[in-house]
Amino acid sequence: MTEIFRAVERPRSAASGVEQHLKELIHAGRLAAGDRLPPERQLAERLGVNRSTLRSALQSLAEQGILSGRQGAGWVIQPSGEIVAANLATYLSLEDVTFDQLFEARRAVEPPIAASAARHRTDEQITALRACITAMQSTTDSESYLQADSDFHALLAVASHNPVFSVLITPTLSLLEDVRRRLVAEQRVISASHREHQQILDAVESQDPEAAHRAMLGHIDRFVDSSNTIMRDDPAR
Structure with a gap:
């Protein structure tokens, strides 16, 4: 799956660029509900950002009901209607x-x-x-x-x-x-x-x-x- 990720452009912040990139992959159908994202270190390298920036973006997506993640279990595309x-x-x-x-x-x-x-x-x-x-x-x-x-x-x-x-x-x-x-x-x-x-x-x-x-x-x-x-x-x- 890692080949679908690319270094992100940085509009207002690197975190918002990561967030927008992942949303674009979802809208394009390249990421779907149930898909597990690569490990943070690997994903951060692929996106061209540090892990702190990546975590900020992932947390934002979780707060929007798009991702879910648990310590040690990684991040999963999991929409939450609630x-x-x-x-x-x-x-x-x-x-x-x-x-x-x-x-x-x-x-x-x-x-x-x-x-x-x-x-x-x-x-x-x-x-x-x-x-x-x-x-x-x-x-x-x-x-x-x-x-x-x-x-x-x-x-x-x-x-x-x-x-x-x-x-x-x-x-x-x-x-x-x-x-x-x-x-x-x-x-x-x-x-x-x-x-x-x-x-x-x-x-x-x-x-x-x-x-x-x-x-x-x-x-x-x-x-x-x-x-x-x-x-x-x-x-x-």
């Missing part, structure tokens, strides 16, 4: 994304997620989704409810077999955590949510994309209406 989603959530927080923008994003993204899940779900994923609903219905603890709710929506994204959906849904729910926590205190909202989640699951299990899309859209619209009502009536709550 890290990417967390980074995206931080970025959106810094951009001062509004609730209206988040609501609009959920409305645009989650119904297609449900429809795609209805087309591609497995029996094991149906079982996992059903377990999430059971967890939501059986708990009186708000944190447990929110976790089960988040798991349900994240599992739908996984069941869609579209990794882009999985990256998008987690930060959106994370940024809405405050208003979601307010809604958990409203029993009428929770009762409606139980019914809506069951309708979504029934459509996905029946492999009915249109019904799944419709059920999710209704769920999101009710969420938006309830959220707007709560924030209007008690903005400081």
Whole structure:
């Protein structure tokens, strides 16, 4: 594999040059998920940088969810959707994304997620989704409810077999955590949510994309209406 690496040009810093070079190899398909990079000494020599510079670049890529590495085990191309989603959530927080923008994003993204899940779900994923609903219905603890709710929506994204959906849904729910926590205190909202989640699951299990899309859209619209009502009536709550 070492022949694909070359000495890097140094734009702002040698480390950023290494980082950019490795990303270009990934984009070109010359490095793929699961590939193990050469040992640091060998890779540093091939890239024309010192090991400190190389480690800085590799650590940056790990923080972006592109690589993983352990002491003595070397570095592996291993994408992490969780890290990417967390980074995206931080970025959106810094951009001062509004609730209206988040609501609009959920409305645009989650119904297609449900429809795609209805087309591609497995029996094991149906079982996992059903377990999430059971967890939501059986708990009186708000944190447990929110976790089960988040798991349900994240599992739908996984069941869609579209990794882009999985990256998008987690930060959106994370940024809405405050208003979601307010809604958990409203029993009428929770009762409606139980019914809506069951309708979504029934459509996905029946492999009915249109019904799944419709059920999710209704769920999101009710969420938006309830959220707007709560924030209007008690903005400081």
